Amino acid sequence: MDIKDVEKLSxxxxxxxxxxxxxxxxxxxxxxxxxxxxxxxxxLEEVAPKYDIKNVWREDKxxxxxxxxxxxxxxxxxxxxxxxxxxxxxxGGVFLKVKKIx
Amino acid sequence: xxxxxxxxxxxxxxxxxDGVFTCRELAEAYLNVIKEKNGELNAYLExxxxxxxxxxxxxxxFSDGSATLMTGIPLAIKDNILFxxxxxxAGSKILENYTASYxxxxxxxxxxxxVVLIGRTxxxxxxxxxxxxxxxxxxTKNPIDTSRVPGGSSGGSAAALAAGMALVALGTETCGxxxxxxxxxxxxxxxxxxxxxxxxxxxxMGNSLDQVSPFGKNVRDTEIIxxxxxxxxxxxxTSVPDDLRNTKNxxxxxxxxxxxxxxxxxxxxxxxxxxxxxxxxxxxxxGYEIVDIELPFSKYSLEAYYIIMPxxxxxxxxxxxxxxYGLSKQGSDEAHNLRDVYVKSRxxxxxxEARRRILLGTYVLxxxxxxxxxxxxxxxxxxxxxxIVKAFEAVDLIVTPTAxxxxxxxxxxxxxxxxxxxxxxxxxxANLSGVPxxxxxxxxxxxxxxxxxxxxxxxxxEDSLFTIGKKFEEIK
Numbered sequence: 001m002d003i004k005d006v007e008k009l010s011x012x013x014x015x016x017x018x019x020x021x022x023x024x025x026x027x028x029x030x031x032x033x034x035x036x037x038x039x040x041x042x043x044l045e046e047v048a049p050k051y052d053i054k055n056v057w058r059e060d061k062x063x064x065x066x067x068x069x070x071x072x073x074x075x076x077x078x079x080x081x082x083x084x085x086x087x088x089x090x091x092g093g094v095f096l097k098v099k100k101i102x
Numbered sequence: 103x104x105x106x107x108x109x110x111x112x113x114x115x116x117x118x119x120d121g122v123f124t125c126r127e128l129a130e131a132y133l134n135v136i137k138e139k140n141g142e143l144n145a146y147l148e149x150x151x152x153x154x155x156x157x158x159x160x161x162x163x164f165s166d167g168s169a170t171l172m173t174g175i176p177l178a179i180k181d182n183i184l185f186x187x188x189x190x191x192a193g194s195k196i197l198e199n200y201t202a203s204y205x206x207x208x209x210x211x212x213x214x215x216x217v218v219l220i221g222r223t224x225x226x227x228x229x230x231x232x233x234x235x236x237x238x239x240x241x242t243k244n245p246i247d248t249s250r251v252p253g254g255s256s257g258g259s260a261a262a263l264a265a266g267m268a269l270v271a272l273g274t275e276t277c278g279x280x281x282x283x284x285x286x287x288x289x290x291x292x293x294x295x296x297x298x299x300x301x302x303x304x305x306x307m308g309n310s311l312d313q314v315s316p317f318g319k320n321v322r323d324t325e326i327i328x329x330x331x332x333x334x335x336x337x338x339x340t341s342v343p344d345d346l347r348n349t350k351n352x353x354x355x356x357x358x359x360x361x362x363x364x365x366x367x368x369x370x371x372x373x374x375x376x377x378x379x380x381x382x383x384x385x386x387x388x389g390y391e392i393v394d395i396e397l398p399f400s401k402y403s404l405e406a407y408y409i410i411m412p413x414x415x416x417x418x419x420x421x422x423x424x425x426x427y428g429l430s431k432q433g434s435d436e437a438h439n440l441r442d443v444y445v446k447s448r449x450x451x452x453x454x455e456a457r458r459r460i461l462l463g464t465y466v467l468x469x470x471x472x473x474x475x476x477x478x479x480x481x482x483x484x485x486x487x488x489x490i491v492k493a494f495e496a497v498d499l500i501v502t503p504t505a506x507x508x509x510x511x512x513x514x515x516x517x518x519x520x521x522x523x524x525x526x527x528x529x530x531x532a533n534l535s536g537v538p539x540x541x542x543x544x545x546x547x548x549x550x551x552x553x554x555x556x557x558x559x560x561x562x563x564e565d566s567l568f569t570i571g572k573k574f575e576e577i578k
Binding site: 001005006009010012013014015016017021024025028029031032033035036038039040042044055056058065066067068071072075076077078096098099100101102 | 186187199200201202203204205336339340399402405406408409416420423424425426427428430432433437438439440441442443444445446448449452454457458460461462464465468474475478479481482485518519520523
C-alpha cells in the first residue's frame, strides 16, 4: 500500500485527511495488513463458503412505530417547515435541508 | 448503611420485599458512591436525571404486588444502547448531541421489569478498542488500580460495577468487549449465543458479531440478566425464534472440558498461564475430565476477525454523514456542497481508531482485494465455526484464559494497533462461531490484579456456562 492508496480510500470512505494523517494511516495499515495477510495463505479445500447466514425478508407493509417524529426531525442539522399549502404533511411536516450536490 | 459490596440481585430483592430498604434508598446509595468516585474513574458519561423517579415507580410495583426479581435493581448501560429521549453517543464525537428516538429491545425488557437505569457508561469509540482509551470523552480508569485500564470496549460498565456504582451492568461484545474488561476488573462477563439477545436499538459495529452482554459480580446475577434479555425479537432479523433454540434435549451437567493448549502456548503472561493451570487442577480435583483438543483453524481467528469486522464497520459507519443527526459541518463556511459536508463532518466526528477501521474495511472490500481478504476470511470463519461445533461432540465445554495479560497501564498499546488487537485473541473464536462464552474471575496476580478464565459452550447452552461458573465459585 502506498500514499495514493490511502488517498483513494479516504475518497471512497468520505473522510478528509491531512497529509500527516495520511502518513500515520499508511504506517498503521502496513502493520495491520502484515498481521491479517496470513489469511491469504490458509489452506482450505476447494469448498464454497456454506452460508447458513441468509437474508431474512419481511412483507413491505406499514406497521405502527413508537418513534417520535419530533425527536427525529428535531435533530436535523438544518430544516425547513413544510409549506402551508402542502396538504401531504398533515400536522406540519419538516423538510431536511441539504447543500447543493454539485 | 446498605452493604453494597456483598449485595446481589436476589439479596436486594429480598430486602425490598422485607422492607429493609426501599428502591429509592438503594438508588441513593449508588448515587452517593458515584458522587464520590466517578470524577476520578470516568466510568459514567451521564447519570440520568430521573433515577430517583424510576426508583419510586419501581417501589410502587412492590406495593401493588407486580414486582419481579429485577424490579428496582440499579443497572448501568453502555453508551451504545438506545434509551428513548436520552443521549447515546457510542463514545464518539460524531454522536455527541444525538438523542435516542426509541428504546432498544433490551431497554424495553428492563423497563417492563421496573429496573432502575442509572446512566450511560464510557466506551471505546463505536466499541472499537480493548481499553476504553479511544473514547472521545476521555479514558476510564480501572477501580482496582487507577493507573491501569479497565479493559474495553465496555470499560465504563465494568469500572462502574467494580467500583460499586451499579449492582449490574450491560455492555456489548463484538470480540471480547465484555469478557476482557470483566477479566481486567474481576467480574463475570457473559457473551451470549449470537441471536439470543436482540440487537435492535444497539448502535452497530459488526452486525454478524455484535451481542448485548451482561456483567455481574457473580454468576447468578449474570444469569438473571441473561434470562431476562434472551428472547426472540421479530425486529432483529438475526434474533433466533424460540422454537429454534435447541435447549430442549439438553444433556446433563457438563463433565468433560476441552483445552486447546496450542492456541495459547505462546504470547501469554506467565502469571496468567500459572493461574490457568492451577484452575484446571481445581477442576480435575473436583472430578472433571480435562482433555486436550485441537482447533487448527481457530488459530486464525483474530486475523479473520480483523478483516470481517472492519468490513462491517466501514459499511455501518457510512450512515454517520452529518445530514440527519449528530455532528454536522453543514453550517460551516468550509462546506460548499454536499460532499464537503460528508468529508468534513466525518473528519471531525471520527477519532483515530474509527478512521483506521473504516479505511481498513474499505480496503478489504475494494475491487482486487475482496477475494484475497474478505471472501477468504469468511471461508476461514466457516471452518472455525465447523470445527468448534465438531469439538462439542467430544467435550461439553472449551476453556482458555480470557485475556493474555492482566490489566495494563493507561497509555500503553495506543501507538501499536496490532498489540492492542492481540488483547482479544482468545475472545475471537466465540464471536466468529457465535457460541456463548463466559469470563470468570480466577484469582489475582502477586500485585493484586484480577485474573480470569473463560469457558465456551455449544450454541444456546448458556445454562452449561452458568453451571460450571457456579461450580468454579465454590472450588476456586
